[in-house]
Amino acid sequence: HWVDVQMAPPDKILGLSELYVKDPNPKKVNLGVGAYRDEEGKPWILPSVKEAERKLVVEGLEKDKEYVPILGSGPYNSAVQKFIFGHDEFGKKLIAEKRIVSAQTISGTGSLRVIAELLNKFYSVKKCYMSAPTWPNHLNVFRDAGVEPAAYPYYDLDTNSLDIENLLATLNKAEKGALILLHSSCHNPTGLDATSEQWDQILEVITKRELFPIVDMAYQGFATGDPIKDLGIVIHKMTKMHYENPEKLPSFALCQSFAKNMGLYGERTGSVFLVHESPEFISKITSQLKALVRPMYSSPPCHGSKIVEVILNDEKLYKSWLGDVAKITNRLNEVRSGLYDNLDHSLRNWDHLKRQKGMFSYTGLSKDEMLKLRSDFSIYGTDDGRFSLAGISNRNVKYVAEAVNAVVKK
Numbered sequence: 001h002w003v004d005v006q007m008a009p010p011d012k013i014l015g016l017s018e019l020y021v022k023d024p025n026p027k028k029v030n031l032g033v034g035a036y037r038d039e040e041g042k043p044w045i046l047p048s049v050k051e052a053e054r055k056l057v058v059e060g061l062e063k064d065k066e067y068v069p070i071l072g073s074g075p076y077n078s079a080v081q082k083f084i085f086g087h088d089e090f091g092k093k094l095i096a097e098k099r100i101v102s103a104q105t106i107s108g109t110g111s112l113r114v115i116a117e118l119l120n121k122f123y124s125v126k127k128c129y130m131s132a133p134t135w136p137n138h139l140n141v142f143r144d145a146g147v148e149p150a151a152y153p154y155y156d157l158d159t160n161s162l163d164i165e166n167l168l169a170t171l172n173k174a175e176k177g178a179l180i181l182l183h184s185s186c187h188n189p190t191g192l193d194a195t196s197e198q199w200d201q202i203l204e205v206i207t208k209r210e211l212f213p214i215v216d217m218a219y220q221g222f223a224t225g226d227p228i229k230d231l232g233i234v235i236h237k238m239t240k241m242h243y244e245n246p247e248k249l250p251s252f253a254l255c256q257s258f259a260k261n262m263g264l265y266g267e268r269t270g271s272v273f274l275v276h277e278s279p280e281f282i283s284k285i286t287s288q289l290k291a292l293v294r295p296m297y298s299s300p301p302c303h304g305s306k307i308v309e310v311i312l313n314d315e316k317l318y319k320s321w322l323g324d325v326a327k328i329t330n331r332l333n334e335v336r337s338g339l340y341d342n343l344d345h346s347l348r349n350w351d352h353l354k355r356q357k358g359m360f361s362y363t364g365l366s367k368d369e370m371l372k373l374r375s376d377f378s379i380y381g382t383d384d385g386r387f388s389l390a391g392i393s394n395r396n397v398k399y400v401a402e403a404v405n406a407v408v409k410k
């Protein structure tokens, strides 16, 4: 029998899209979900992706629609491993020495969930430190996998800068051996990333407290406009540290997604990596990952992974994809400047907007102000003051900025 089913709260991000769709106001603006829109406000299929699909269908590169293996297609996994780790001296060595588990997952969320489930089964400390704030779904993913979320200070709303002192102080007292979630670049929701020096400080505490890092890389490319340059500083630093001093950093995980940088949102294409010094351990973990995935979703979908495979393995197409990523980043940066220019600087200091990177603008607007934007102007951003910049274009930037000015003035 059913027992006591109550209404679940709406999703903090996707719930907004539902409200937006229902809103009859023709001026409505969706600044909720982090999904790219072009200048016309329309979703954009990347030309490189269209070309890859043409090759799959018209040139017959796609031979079948068979099940892919439990941990994904072999060619996809090796192409992505090379793409992520093959640009780095130490990453190359890790590949050559077979010290990385690579598995295709159901995009970023899937990769986080799979690693969280694995750690819950085979790792002694079931607690994960996450930045405050972080992507709200991080908390759900880890909690539902049986890992308790804990917070480390990240963003100082008074100064709109990284709260590095309190961050380090909290991690210094973190439970030994706990998990820690890091954002490689384009921190979600704040758009504020640690500097190279700050990453060194963070990694030092991580090694001191023997924390297990899980890096989330969902917006690779949107900080600099180049996915390779954007391979977070932290990943370079971690591969080096792990390779040179495995006793300091015996293992780490990386969760990656092509949702944003290839626009493959609905294809659910991403990967999880786990680095460890022992190839024997890697074999065991691989077998356990298979045992974990098979009863959950059997195997990942194949269309998105075929697109990724074609793009990463075709020099011309790869170049054209890099151009697409640069185009997205340029537009986001133009929108950021446009918003900044149209805000009233006599009412509030907006300089932090210019320092932020990626798809989001962390405005510093309060929950009340965000609710007012929603009720009075049909502008839908998340309660924490985040705007997804993709929802803004030349057509509505003035409307959004003037609405913010009006809400702030009150």
Ligand code: LMR
Pocket (backbone or CB within 6 Å): 013, 014, 032, 033, 034, 035, 135, 137, 188
């Ligand atoms: C976001 O933060 O808006 C994106 O990661 C989309 C999502 O699934 O929440």
